[in-house]
Amino acid sequence: QGLKDQKHQKAPQIPSQFSPGERLAMKEALKGAIQIPTVSFSPENLNTAALAQFGEYIQTVFPTIFKTSFIQHEVIGEYSHLLTVRGSDPSLQPYMLMAHSDVVPAPDEGWEVPPFSGLERDGFIHGRGTVDNKNSLMAILQALELLLNRNYIPRRSFFIALGHDEEVSGHNGAQKISALLQARGVKLAFIVDEGDFIFDGFIPYLKKPFAILGVSEKGSINLRLQVNMSPGHSSAPPKETTIGVLAAAVSRLERTPMPNMFGRGPLKMTLQQLAHEFPFPANIILSNLWLFGPLVSRYMERNYITNALVRTTVALTMFNAGVKVNVIPPVAQAMVNFRIDPAQTVQEVLDLVKNIVADDRVQFHVLTAFDPLPISPSDSQALGYQLLRQTIQSIFPEVSTVVPGICIGNTDSRHYANLTAGIYRFNPLYVTPQSFHSIHGINEKISVQAYETQVKFLFEFIQNADADQEPAPHQHEL
Ligand SMILES: CC/C=C\C/C=C\C/C=C\C/C=C\C/C=C\C/C=C\CCC(=O)O
Ligand SMILES: N[C@@H](Cc1ccccc1)C(=O)O
Ligand SMILES: [Zn+2]
Numbered sequence: 001q002g003l004k005d006q007k008h009q010k011a012p013q014i015p016s017q018f019s020p021g022e023r024l025a026m027k028e029a030l031k032g033a034i035q036i037p038t039v040s041f042s043p044e045n046l047n048t049a050a051l052a053q054f055g056e057y058i059q060t061v062f063p064t065i066f067k068t069s070f071i072q073h074e075v076i077g078e079y080s081h082l083l084t085v086r087g088s089d090p091s092l093q094p095y096m097l098m099a100h101s102d103v104v105p106a107p108d109e110g111w112e113v114p115p116f117s118g119l120e121r122d123g124f125i126h127g128r129g130t131v132d133n134k135n136s137l138m139a140i141l142q143a144l145e146l147l148l149n150r151n152y153i154p155r156r157s158f159f160i161a162l163g164h165d166e167e168v169s170g171h172n173g174a175q176k177i178s179a180l181l182q183a184r185g186v187k188l189a190f191i192v193d194e195g196d197f198i199f200d201g202f203i204p205y206l207k208k209p210f211a212i213l214g215v216s217e218k219g220s221i222n223l224r225l226q227v228n229m230s231p232g233h234s235s236a237p238p239k240e241t242t243i244g245v246l247a248a249a250v251s252r253l254e255r256t257p258m259p260n261m262f263g264r265g266p267l268k269m270t271l272q273q274l275a276h277e278f279p280f281p282a283n284i285i286l287s288n289l290w291l292f293g294p295l296v297s298r299y300m301e302r303n304y305i306t307n308a309l310v311r312t313t314v315a316l317t318m319f320n321a322g323v324k325v326n327v328i329p330p331v332a333q334a335m336v337n338f339r340i341d342p343a344q345t346v347q348e349v350l351d352l353v354k355n356i357v358a359d360d361r362v363q364f365h366v367l368t369a370f371d372p373l374p375i376s377p378s379d380s381q382a383l384g385y386q387l388l389r390q391t392i393q394s395i396f397p398e399v400s401t402v403v404p405g406i407c408i409g410n411t412d413s414r415h416y417a418n419l420t421a422g423i424y425r426f427n428p429l430y431v432t433p434q435s436f437h438s439i440h441g442i443n444e445k446i447s448v449q450a451y452e453t454q455v456k457f458l459f460e461f462i463q464n465a466d467a468d469q470e471p472a473p474h475q476h477e478l
C-alpha cells in the first residue's frame with residue numbers, strides 16, 4: 001500500500017511473525033543489555049569497562065550478524081560499532097540506522113527497581129536505557145539477526161552506526177564514524193536515529209495518538225558565566241559580591257524568555273498537518289494560523305514541553321561559588337544550557353544573552369555550541385520520510401497521522417549532516433507525558449509488547465527500504 005507499482009518494488013516478503021522462543025530470547029537480550037552500566041558521566045569519564053563488555057555482549061547475542069559474509073563489522077573510537085550491510089543491488093543509494101549504547105547516570109534513589117537490574121515486572125522491562133536508547137540499538141540488531149536467520153539478503157545496502165558517547169557529545173563515536181564514511185566517499189539516501197516518538201495524551205483535545213518524525217533538531221550552547229572580584233573578610237563586606245552579581249545575572253536570564261519564534265519552520269508544518277485531527281473549533285484555528293497564530297503560540301507557551309517547541313530555551317544547570325563561610329568569594333561561576341530554536345542561530349542567541357545580562361562584570365565563555373540542524377525533506381519524494389510513514393501505518397494502524405516536526409533533544413545524527421540531507425529522528429514507540437519524564441529521569445521502562453513492536457517495525461522497515469525509489473504520496477482516508 002502506498003508504493004508505486006514499479007518492477008522492483010515489493011511489500012515485505014518475510015512476515016514479521018516471531019515464534020514464542022524468539023520472543024522470549026528478544027526480551028532476555030534487552031534485559032542483558034540494560035544490566036551493563038554503560039554510563040557516560042562526562043566526555044572524560046565514561047564507564048569504559050562496561051562499554052567493552054557491551055561490545056562483546058552484542059556479538060554473543062547476535063551471532064549471525066557477526067558471521068555473515070556480506071556484513072562488515074568495525075570498531076571505531078574503541079567502543080563504537082559500524083556495521084556495513086552490503087546489499088545485492090549496488091545501484092541503490094545506501095541508508096543508515098543509528099542508536100547509542102551509552103546512558104546517563106541513574107542513582108538508585110526514587111526507582112521502583114534498581115536502574116541497572118533490567119527486571120521484568122507487570123509486563124515492563126525496567127531500567128536506564130530502556131527508552132534512551134538501548135531499545136533502539138537492540139531492536140535494530142535483533143531485527144537484522146531474525147531477518148538473516150530467515151535467509152534475508154537486502155537489495156539496498158545500509159549501515160548501522162552505534163555510538164558510545166552520545167550523551168556527552170559523540171565526538172569519539174559518531175563524529176569519527178562520520179569522518180570515516182566521508183573519507184570513503186559515502187553518501188546516504190537518509191538516516192534514521194532516535195528523537196521523536198508516537199505521542200499519546202500530550203494534547204487534551206487530541207484523543208488519537210500521532211507520530212512526529214523529527215526533521216530538524218534544536219541547536220545548543222553551553223555557556224559559562226563568571227564573575228571575579230577581590231576577596232576579603234566577611235565582617236566588612238562590599239555592597240555586592242561575585243555571588244550576588246552572578247545570581248542577579250542568571251536570574252535575569254531565567255526571567256526573560258527568548259523570543260517566541262512561532263509561525264516558522266517545522267512547527268508550522270506539524271500544526272498544519274495535524275489540524276484535521278482536532279475537533280471543532282481547534283481544527284479551524286490550526287488551519288488558519290495566519291489569523292490565529294498569536295493565540296496558538298500563547299497557548300503553547302503555557303506548558304513547558306510545548307514551550308520548548310516555540311522558542312530557544314534557557315536552563316540554569318550549574319552554579320558554583322565560595323570557599324569558606326567567612327571569606328568574600330573571589331569567583332562565582334554558572335553554567336547555562338541553551339537549546340536553540342530552528343529559526344535562530346548561535347550568534348543571535350549570544351547577542352540576546354549579552355543584552356539581557358547587561359553587566360560588564362559578567363564574563364562569557366562559550367564551551368560548546370552548534371546551530372540548529374537543517375530541515376530534512378518531508379515531501380512525497382523524500383524516501384526516508386515516506387518509508388517511515390509507510391512502516392508506521394503498517395505496524396501502528398491506529399496512528400492516523402504522521403507529521404514532520406522538531407526534535408527538542410540533540411542526537412548523534414547531527415554529526416552525519418555532511419553525508420545526507422535526509423535525517424529523521426524517530427523512535428517507533430509510544431510516549432505519554434509520564435513516560436516522557438522518565439527519559440533521563442526515574443523509572444525509565446518499556447513494555448515487553450512495545451519492545452517486540454519496535455523489533456517488528458525494524459524488521460519491516462529494513463525490507464521496505466529495498467524499494468526502488470519514492471513511495472507515492474499518501475492519500476488520507478476521510
Ligand atoms: C504540536 C505538537 C504538540 C505536542 C508535541 C508533543 C510533544 C513534544 C515534542 C517533542 C518532545 C519529544 C522528544 C524529545 C525529547 C528527548 C528525546 C530526544 C533526543 C534524545 C537524545 C538523548 O538524550 O539521548
Ligand atoms: N543527547 C543529549 C546530550 C547532548 C547534549 C548536547 C549536545 C550533544 C549531546 C541531550 O540532548 O541532552
Ligand atoms: Zn539521552
Ligand SMILES: [Zn+2]
Nearest residue numbers: 100132133194
Ligand atoms: Zn539518546
